[in-house]
Amino acid sequence: MARDNIFVGLEIGTYKICVAVGESRADGTVKILGVGEAPSRGVRKGEIVNFETAGKCIREALVDAEEKSDVMIGSVYLAVTGSHIEGFNNRGAISIPEDREEICEEDFEEVQANAREVSIPQPNMFVHSILQHYYVDGQDGVLNPIGMLGRRLEADFHIIHGVGNRIKNSVRCVKEVGPEVLDVVFAPLATAQVVLDHNQKGLGALVVDIGGGTTDFIVYTDGAVKLCGCVGLGGDHITNDISLGLSIPMNKAERIKCEDGSAMLGICRPGEMILLKDETGFAGREIERDMLHTIIHCRVREMFEMLRRKLDEAGCAVHLLAAGMMLTGGCSMIHGIRDLAEEIFGIPVHVTHAQAVVGNVSAFENPQFSTAIGLIKYAQAMQPEAPRGVLRRLWKKFPFLGFW
């Protein structure tokens, strides 16, 4: 059995399944012991569509991680995503009972329950409710009200919810393979824990994780989650576009996307060709590089423009995000994507991977692993014995795990 301070993050992606094993250290850092991965099958747009094959792939990834980290995996933190997951902001308010003046811990629970008293669609369940700010007697910007005197306590929460059965399905799939699921975490929330530091969250930042099947995003302002969501578009779509546009098989499309693709136009010579060598079952082809770039550019531009629209509609002033935009996930490795993002969002864009962790450096210096590693950081912050830091204060979870 794993030691108490070892956490495992499991992300079931569309392109691959990723398991990160990390050790929480007393000084608050996380040491990565190993990262296991396996190509994913039976997953589309971040959600499991084939239970059996997905289960097999999860097992492969877990075994790989156990071998690499030399840790028996008994329980995991699971990242969930999918376009059904949504977030909104809501304020809870309670009056402090007449017989006491001091705000105490149970008031906090109460105000959170109050904030949750909103209607969400019937099949949905709450995934997170993340604290943003307190107001004591209307006074703004209170970081920790416990111990303060007041009559009325209000709190803004960011509430994330999704279709219950779909989330439970992911959990069941993992449980059938073996390990216990300690908690489910909305993927961008986990990602943000490792790509943003405390400072950046305070300045305001946008994290965009473009994975295989989905693009997850989260916005931090004033140190709190302001907005998050998921769009069912990702690298798979780019590959699919290339495959359809150039009439080549998916695996070839995937390869030229990674090796020769670019999201920027006008960087190749006119008429420059890419040669696809012939192999068994595939006659060689020459492909116009400019065409490839155009297909990728159209798709990525559309994705970014849609995201930009979403943010604008939600009233998020993108230009005020002082720390800029963090681009991560497998697709952030596409050439030229940073420049395109900068063009569309008009803020500095950084292609980044998990920061603020120690250990096997080469293993986590890959934007594909951001979420899995983020889960460990999340788990560390959630531990009751951990110092009551900013992270701990920022989200308080509803104990919904009793549901299954």
Next chain:
Amino acid sequence: MIELLRPSKAALAVIRVLGIGGAGANALDRLLLDGMSGAELHAVNTDIQSLTASVATGKLQIGRSTTRGLGTGGDPELGYQAAEEGAEELRALLQGASMVFLLVGLGGGTGSGAAPLIANFAREQDALVVVFATLPFHFEGRRRMAQAEEALAALQQQADVVVCFENDRMGEAVSPRAPIHEAFAAADQTISQSVRAVSTLVNQRGLIHLGLDELTRTLRAQNARCIFGFGEASGDNRAHEALARALKSPLMDRGRLLGETASVLVNIAGGEDMTLNEVQILMEELGRHIGDDTRIHFGCAVDPQLGAKMRVTVLSAIDASAQLATAPKPTLAVVDAEPEPVITFVETDEAVTALLPAAELAAELAAQSPAAAAQLARRTEAAAAARAAREAKQEQMQFEPVTRGRFEKSEPTIVDGEDLDVPTFLRRNMKVR
């Protein structure tokens, strides 16, 4: 064939190439360095310095008293006066020529001013006049562009064929990081290649011969933007490579523009070992870039000098305004009646006589064209509208069975009523090959 049809212009051997003005002289130098056989090359300029620097064998200074050995300073009026002053010498220079190539950079003084007049002199000698003109870069200013366009219009009146290159497009042809002299060299090289290609095309007797009539017909449209491609290759895959190179030529836009032209002239030349199969491969590949409605003038020649090489020349013109582009179409429809000499590998008298009436008819129609222009325009407008409607419909037909590829069976991602699983380029109706 052409020799028989046009006895007056039978002796095509006498070709004079004149580089007019500074830019013309540069192109001429390039042509000389690339090796142009069977032609006399002359540089004609007002600027004595530029003339001295030229490597051309024949040099003629015009406007001795008008400019006193200096340039025209960008004034076409001075250029015109200079040419008038040098009329006698120019006529003497053009004496006896059956074909005159004028290389000229438009926009400046000497080129824009003198070239139309020189073209006129050449016509007086009953020579065929082919003009290779470059238009200035946009950044050189509107004034220069206006001068160039005026001169171009004048040249189109005088010359049989005007091949027009836009310098702006030459810039596109070289990589953005290429040094400037490379860009200019590329422009000159393109002109040099096309001069040589056109002269061989007209002069060389081929299995399937292409003559000046095809050339003029292809390039006739006014305000035409010339599409020119030239490629040469040897080796096992020479047919494919020669075409690939031709399509990569500047002005070719990777063959993309070929789909929009009314007619395309293709000439294939090869050594004695060129096979029919190779020609077929090449034409099939080219066919993919050409629209179904496009008329192809195909020529083929065997030139032992080429050895193991294969050479392909693609020439076409695309019109800025749609009306003008479609205008020659009815004329072409008449010419369509011409028996396909393309397949007659053996030249027979029947083919020649059969060609004659068709050619005459075409010439007649061309002569009448100003009078019949209004009628033609009306007819072609209607035809163009009908074609546009048909094309629009076709496009819809094409995209109706939306393809979602691997997302066929998954839950669609629909945002603002758009199914985002369908490739973006399909939804945006972008053309992909």
